[in-house]
Amino acid sequence: MDSRSWMLLEQEDPAWRLPDDLRQRDPIAARDCGWVEQMRPFIRQFSRPGELVLDPFCGFASTLLAAHLEGRAGLGYEIDPARAALSRERLAQHGATAQRVVADDLLRSPPQGSVDLCLTSIPYFGSRWASADPAQLYASADYARYLEQVGEHFRLIRRLLAPGRYCVVMAENLQLDGQMLPLAWDLGRLLAGQLQLCEERILLYRKPPEKLPHLAWRSDRSHEYALILRNQAAAPDPQQGLAVLQAMQAAGLRFAVFGSFAAWLADEAQAWPADIDLLLPAEDAGVNALLAWLQGQGFALSCWQQALRLPVRLADYRGRYYFRAERVLRNGERLRLDLCFELDEGDVAERLLDARLCRGLPVA
Numbered sequence: 263m264d265s266r267s268w269m270l271l272e273q274e275d276p277a278w279r280l281p282d283d284l285r286q287r288d289p290i291a292a293r294d295c296g297w298v299e300q301m302r303p304f305i306r307q308f309s310r311p312g313e314l315v316l317d318p319f320c321g322f323a324s325t326l327l328a329a330h331l332e333g334r335a336g337l338g339y340e341i342d343p344a345r346a347a348l349s350r351e352r353l354a355q356h357g358a359t360a361q362r363v364v365a366d367d368l369l370r371s372p373p374q375g376s377v378d379l380c381l382t383s384i385p386y387f388g389s390r391w392a393s394a395d396p397a398q399l400y401a402s403a404d405y406a407r408y409l410e411q412v413g414e415h416f417r418l419i420r421r422l423l424a425p426g427r428y429c430v431v432m433a434e435n436l437q438l439d440g441q442m443l444p445l446a447w448d449l450g451r452l453l454a455g456q457l458q459l460c461e462e463r464i465l466l467y468r469k470p471p472e473k474l475p476h477l478a479w480r481s482d483r484s485h486e487y488a489l490i491l492r493n494q495a496a497a498p499d500p501q502q503g504l505a506v507l508q509a510m511q512a513a514g515l516r517f518a519v520f521g522s523f524a525a526w527l528a529d530e531a532q533a534w535p536a537d538i539d540l541l542l543p544a545e546d547a548g549v550n551a552l553l554a555w556l557q558g559q560g561f562a563l564s565c566w567q568q569a570l571r572l573p574v575r576l577a578d579y580r581g582r583y584y585f586r587a588e589r590v591l592r593n594g595e596r597l598r599l600d601l602c603f604e605l606d607e608g609d610v611a612e613r614l615l616d617a618r619l620c621r622g623l624p625v626a
């Protein structure tokens with residue numbers, strides 16, 4: 263792969279194309295099958311020979327075949343059993359029998375150990391696929407639920423991905439019922455909440471052009487995005503974080519610092535903190551005052567990638583553990599605070615009471 267932000271895909275190599283007999287057995291004639299060629303450059307760029315490539319939505323195993331051709335191991339998940347069987351047949355025809363296809367959802371049958379690269383084409387929203395399985399993303403009834411389900415998969419993928427390693431997701435914006443649905447862009451924002459969004463590449467497929475009538479806007483949609491993400495948290499600038507926390511304290515807001523930022527406060531010689539975690543009082547008024555203050559300082563507020571609307575009722579967020587506040591300044595400075603309002607072990611209120619001052623800030 264070179265530094266160009268686009269890649270032109272001229273022709274599918276017949277040697278790796280999904281054979282017609284397999285294609286005809288699929289209920290939608292494998293219209294959603296990608297090209298092996300589109301995956302190979304990403305496999306070469308973002309993994310080493312012998313490493314493990316995961317495709318959580320593997321369809322007809324184009325990614326696993328590409329991994330095989332590049333000398334990588336492949337693990338795919340395909341929820342539709344007939345498609346999973348078809349994938350195995352295709353792989354066998356190429357002697358790629360070491361690649362593994364699990365006929366299930368990743369969340370229901372997660373693998374042991376870590377993976378070195380996650381490479382996938384996202385199942386699109388708005389497909390007419392019918393399924394009794396509520397996890398089949400092609401059958402999601404509404405877009406909000408669809409994005410939530412996709413988010414759940416990538417939360418697990420982040421945990422499976424080896425530190426510092428990449429996740430490449432192919433996606434398109436869609437035309438649905440005559441309107442554009444910016445799926446690729448929504449996905450970029452959603453996944454950037456879990457992994458570090460590094461770049462995008464645009465994949466272009468050559469199609470013969472047609473002249474458009476005057477004022478017509480619809481294109482032939484012969485491109486897609488490859489979103490490149492990395493399992494690496496951008497370390498916060500601790501001095502910038504400190505300044506915001508001091509201002510919060512001066513404004514009379516209740517919170518305590520914990521985790522790696524608390525360790526850095528106690529001993530600045532420590533490595534830079536990985537993130538800034540705060541404990542909030544577990545009552546609505548204090549939490550809303552703090553959130554409103556942050557919003558006034560330019561922070562965007564969310565909970566599990568969903569924007570927050572103030573005031574919040576903590577009772578509505580039980581089991582979600584934390585809110586997130588993120589600010590990007592015009593000079594590029596970014597700050598993210600994770601605001602925890604419940605804990606698996608121990609009581610937030612008690613830990614706040616026990617907080618002691620460390621460099622002027624309460625530390626739990």
Ligand SMILES: C[S@@+](CC[C@H](N)C(=O)[O-])C[C@H]1O[C@@H](n2cnc3c(N)ncnc32)[C@H](O)[C@@H]1O
Pocket residue numbers: 294295296297318319320321322323324325339340341342345366367368382383384385386397398399400
């Ligand atoms: C875009 S297709 C993948 C095509 C694949 N890249 C290829 O070229 O062979 C997406 C696939 O995801 C599958 N799928 C949808 N929801 C799933 C889920 N929750 N777990 C696993 N597979 C899922 C669909 O059945 C579909 O086959």
